[in-house]
Amino acid sequence: MNVFSPRTFSTDWELIVVDRLERCVDTRRLLGFAGVLNAELELPIIVDKESLEFPLGINISFDQLWERIRRTTDRAVELLRDYDLDLYPAGAHPVEKIDSSSHVHVGTLLDETAGLRLENALLPYAPAFAALAANAPVSHGMYLEFKSYRVRYQALDNIRPGMFHEPRTSQREWGDDLGPKLNLAPTFEVRIIDCASSRRLLAELATFTAAFVQSRGEEIDEEPPSPEIYLEYLINRWTAARDGLQATFRWHGQPRPVAALLEEMLDGCEPELVALGASRAGLPIINAMVRKRVCQADMVIPLATRYPDPYRLACAYGKMLRHWEWFEEFLDAARPLEPRPMLGDDDILAEHLKLIGEGTHLYATRDAMSFPPPSADAVRAQLVASSLIAEDFTLERGLTLSRVPGACHE
Amino acid sequence: MISPVEAILGKITGVAARGGERFGVSFVPACLLPERTAVPEWLRGAVLTVEREAPDPRELGGPGDSFVLTPEESARWLFPLTVSPEVSRGRLPEKLEIALAWWPEAPAGFTVRVGRRKIEGAFAQRDGRYVATVETDRLCSARCKLPATVTVAFGRLAIRSAVLPEHEPCVVRLYLPGREIIRLENAWYGIDLVRRAGGAILAWRERARGIDHFARPEHRIGLPLETAGHADRFRTRWETPERLMKAVMSGQAWREPCSSRVLLAGRIDKSLATQVECVLFDNLPLLFWRRTFEVRKVPRRKTNELQEPIDGVRSIGVSTRGAWVAERRGDTGSRLLCAYDDHLVSLRGTQVDRRDGCQEWRVEDGWALAEHPDRRACSLYLFPPHPAPTLYLGTGLSSITLEPEWPMQPARAGDVVTLPLAMTAGECCGADPAGAWVGCRCLVPEGVRCAVVARLRAEEPGTALFRLGGEQREVPLQLLSLPEIGAVAWAVADFPAGRPDAPLEIAAAGIPQRRPA
Numbered sequence: 001m002n003v004f005s006p007r008t009f010s011t012d013w014e015l016i017v018v019d020r021l022e023r024c025v026d027t028r029r030l031l032g033f034a035g036v037l038n039a040e041l042e043l044p045i046i047v048d049k050e051s052l053e054f055p056l057g058i059n060i061s062f063d064q065l066w067e068r069i070r071r072t073t074d075r076a077v078e079l080l081r082d083y084d085l086d087l088y089p090a091g092a093h094p095v096e097k098i099d100s101s102s103h104v105h106v107g108t109l110l111d112e113t114a115g116l117r118l119e120n121a122l123l124p125y126a127p128a129f130a131a132l133a134a135n136a137p138v139s140h141g142m143y144l145e146f147k148s149y150r151v152r153y154q155a156l157d158n159i160r161p162g163m164f165h166e167p168r169t170s171q172r173e174w175g176d177d178l179g180p181k182l183n184l185a186p187t188f189e190v191r192i193i194d195c196a197s198s199r200r201l202l203a204e205l206a207t208f209t210a211a212f213v214q215s216r217g218e219e220i221d222e223e224p225p226s227p228e229i230y231l232e233y234l235i236n237r238w239t240a241a242r243d244g245l246q247a248t249f250r251w252h253g254q255p256r257p258v259a260a261l262l263e264e265m266l267d268g269c270e271p272e273l274v275a276l277g278a279s280r281a282g283l284p285i286i287n288a289m290v291r292k293r294v295c296q297a298d299m300v301i302p303l304a305t306r307y308p309d310p311y312r313l314a315c316a317y318g319k320m321l322r323h324w325e326w327f328e329e330f331l332d333a334a335r336p337l338e339p340r341p342m343l344g345d346d347d348i349l350a351e352h353l354k355l356i357g358e359g360t361h362l363y364a365t366r367d368a369m370s371f372p373p374p375s376a377d378a379v380r381a382q383l384v385a386s387s388l389i390a391e392d393f394t395l396e397r398g399l400t401l402s403r404v405p406g407a408c409h410e
Numbered sequence: 411m412i413s414p415v416e417a418i419l420g421k422i423t424g425v426a427a428r429g430g431e432r433f434g435v436s437f438v439p440a441c442l443l444p445e446r447t448a449v450p451e452w453l454r455g456a457v458l459t460v461e462r463e464a465p466d467p468r469e470l471g472g473p474g475d476s477f478v479l480t481p482e483e484s485a486r487w488l489f490p491l492t493v494s495p496e497v498s499r500g501r502l503p504e505k506l507e508i509a510l511a512w513w514p515e516a517p518a519g520f521t522v523r524v525g526r527r528k529i530e531g532a533f534a535q536r537d538g539r540y541v542a543t544v545e546t547d548r549l550c551s552a553r554c555k556l557p558a559t560v561t562v563a564f565g566r567l568a569i570r571s572a573v574l575p576e577h578e579p580c581v582v583r584l585y586l587p588g589r590e591i592i593r594l595e596n597a598w599y600g601i602d603l604v605r606r607a608g609g610a611i612l613a614w615r616e617r618a619r620g621i622d623h624f625a626r627p628e629h630r631i632g633l634p635l636e637t638a639g640h641a642d643r644f645r646t647r648w649e650t651p652e653r654l655m656k657a658v659m660s661g662q663a664w665r666e667p668c669s670s671r672v673l674l675a676g677r678i679d680k681s682l683a684t685q686v687e688c689v690l691f692d693n694l695p696l697l698f699w700r701r702t703f704e705v706r707k708v709p710r711r712k713t714n715e716l717q718e719p720i721d722g723v724r725s726i727g728v729s730t731r732g733a734w735v736a737e738r739r740g741d742t743g744s745r746l747l748c749a750y751d752d753h754l755v756s757l758r759g760t761q762v763d764r765r766d767g768c769q770e771w772r773v774e775d776g777w778a779l780a781e782h783p784d785r786r787a788c789s790l791y792l793f794p795p796h797p798a799p800t801l802y803l804g805t806g807l808s809s810i811t812l813e814p815e816w817p818m819q820p821a822r823a824g825d826v827v828t829l830p831l832a833m834t835a836g837e838c839c840g841a842d843p844a845g846a847w848v849g850c851r852c853l854v855p856e857g858v859r860c861a862v863v864a865r866l867r868a869e870e871p872g873t874a875l876f877r878l879g880g881e882q883r884e885v886p887l888q889l890l891s892l893p894e895i896g897a898v899a900w901a902v903a904d905f906p907a908g909r910p911d912a913p914l915e916i917a918a919a920g921i922p923q924r925r926p927a
Contacts (some may be wrong), residue, residue, distance in 0.1 A: 140763070309629070311444065315471075325470060354760060358756040364761065398768075403741055
């Protein structure tokens with residue numbers, strides 16, 4: 001028996017709003033617009049920090065969700081236009097420290113214990129959703145090292161890497177990449193997805209995510225996966241943030257392009273897609289993205305390259321974001337991108353080493369890939385053994401690490 | 411006051427295709443980024459046009475939309491009036507070139523004034539700008555007292571060209587395009603203070619090497635002191651210290667027998683006033699800086715409510731922030747150094763947008779050093795050893811910051827909290843647990859003069875060994891006692907035959923010069 005019954009889904013779409021002086025509109029002013037949209041559209045539209053958040057109700061079909069997305073955004077654009085305001089549907093803002101997402105809620109889930117076990121089972125797939133939705137290649141001045149700074153920097157602590165849970169000794173924590181969230185509408189929430197710039201893509205993303213999660217709700221393993229799988233999840237999460245759909249994951253120790261994994265995921269949830277009034281063939285944007293390995297971040301890269309100043313980029317980017325079909329146009333014209341190589345052990349060492357300067361606290365290295373203590377300590381031990389770093393300990397500052405000058409890591 | 415890192419944000423009035431991917435964008439200036447301050451009055455209502463290349467014209471927007479210029483594009487409209495040379499030395503140049511890059515209508519005449527002498531002139535149109543050449547022989551005699559300023563006025567626009575003495579220390583106010591500054595000069599440095607941010611240091615030039623320690627990246631819109639410069643901060647709450655951005659300072663600058671002095675005062679808000687005193691010594695590469703915060707008033711409960719002593723108290727803490735463009739490489743790069751017990755601690759951040767520190771760890775030797783090995787630049791901050799500050803290292807997108815932060819304290823109305831600092835900057839440095847020093851050179855009529863300024867644990871400072879090219883001097887270190895800061899060791903050595911660009915090596919009090927890794 002599937003833990004999701006009846007089968008429902010939705011998305012909480014967070015959208016920044018900007019004025020004609022390129023200011024992000026603050027929470028207090030957004031509350032009024034949320035109130036109007038809430039009343040007119042009969043949807044629980046709210047404000048989440050500096051964004052208008054569009055929770056799109058309880059949906060049972062792709063068409064129903066699409067209609068709500070279209071109707072809601074049409075009305076929001078019309079309402080905001082009266083005040084010379086624009087929606088800014090991006091995963092992150094080029095100047096301001098604001099991230100936005102398109103959380104997907106999958107329902108209906110009443111069994112929280114099963115939800116926690118499902119979280120264990122689905123964590124390895126969370127990076128695939130991150131890669132597919134990557135849409136934050138610029139963020140408060142940072143440019144183009146990652147296709148999703150939002151995922152890389154954990155959405156300023158609003159999405160954290162998840163942990164395997166043993167339901168008898170665990171409690172649900174808010175803010176993980178995905179997990180059960182029964183405190184309001186009883187659903188399983190996938191939070192790792194960046195804010196979509198295309199509303200049609202959002203409908204496809206939400207439907208696919210829901211169908212895939214529901215497809216795994218039949219038989220849920222009671223045992224959490226192994227620590228090795230957990231480590232691969234963390235490595236793949238980082239890789240997805242950097243490479244988007246060009247990522248090659250570690251999958252049981254072997255290279256596996258995320259595009260191939262997504263193909264398998266899409267094929268594997270065909271019955272669930274049909275149950276939601278969709279089909280694999282009915283997701284043309286996602287199919288083209290996976291085939292070409294092109295994500296929304298790839299659309300922003302040429303613009304960001306031409307506008308190296310974040311303020312100027314924010315202005316030009318905002319103009320393009322008014323056009324809901326911008327990404328579809330870009331995707332149609334885009335050439336396929338090549339997959340990047342899987343992250344090797346040496347690459348992982350190098351990424352940890354990059355974060356070590358002089359007097360760097362031990363904990364700063366955890367920012368590399370959020371490794372759990374034994375794995376992080378193993379990386380540190382390797383760096384020490386290779387004479388690439390030196391350690392220093394004082395009671396006041398704890399354990400600090402310093403790069404050994406002249407030592408090279410190839 | 412406008413800084414050269416600001417840019418115009420305009421509202422588009424029209425976009426015209428000019429062939430291919432080129433478009434002419436017309437706009438009305440709306441504000442100045444990044445702080446969205448008002449545009450200068452001469453730009454209000456003006457319709458301006460720039461050309462843009464855009465593969466997809468949708469990225470430009472349409473009428474009513476925002477449009478952001480680069481700082482370079484903005485400069486001709488923000489600072490239309492320029493004079494060349496901006497700064498000259500020894501005597502007034504024979505000719506001044508005056509230019510008006512843009513004006514909404516045919517410009518009327520301009521005036522040029524030195525002291526009471528004034529001449530009038532008219533612009534001629536050339537290559538789309540208005541230009542004029544002014545002969546200065548009627549403005550100033552050969553014995554004109556220096557420093558002197560030449561004020562060029564056009565309507566309500568005015569800029570000043572300065573004539574500074576060749577070798578004498580001086581302090582002078584300059585109105586240059588984009589910045590109103592107070593420049594302090596001695597043989598070693600030219601230091602530019604600004605009144606904004608509660609009084610801050612915008613530029614710190616080593617005159618002999620022509621290096622600005624606070625040089626900032628060009629072509630980027632940004633807050634002027636964010637990436638480079640010195641500015642103080644304060645805390646009245648739990649959060650990270652606040653900048654003094656809203657405090658506009660007024661004050662005066664004057665010469666004293668052995669130093670140049672600036673005193674600026676202003677209010678941060680209704681209850682907090684601030685003052686900064688800045689002294690540049692004539693004969694040493696050393697700047698003394700003393701900030702005070704005075705609590706004027708503590709908001710109290712209503713008179714009909716119970717009053718306890720705590721109701722008349724607010725917490726206040728002081729902090730300062732030196733920022734430099736960071737060298738970032740794998741193995742080395744910009745770093746902060748300080749002493750901790752018998753350790754020399756080196757702090758070099760690698761992640762951007764971070765502020766790292768340790769509450770438990772206090773810097774008790776009264777110094778912290780910022781070193782940039784690639785460009786041979788270093789700055790030494792000296793402060794009172796007690797109470798010892800916590801040292802924070804900030805890593806911005808392209809900057810490294812040194813942010814000592816002192817413990818907060820309760821203050822009543824009338825209480826004053828002070829932050830005394832001494833600063834020196836130069837081309838070489840040494841540091842170990844026994845102390846730290848910075849060395850630099852200047853050019854004087856007698857040749858090349860080299861100096862070292864040090865903070866030492868030892869009471870007997872010993873000697874400084876200078877080597878410039880092939881010549882060597884060993885000079886006893888002397889002690890200077892600075893109020894609240896304590897003893898600062900220094901030594902000066904002259905090299906009459908020294909080459910200005912010869913390599914300089916110093917060892918002070920037995921502390922060797924640091925070598926790039």
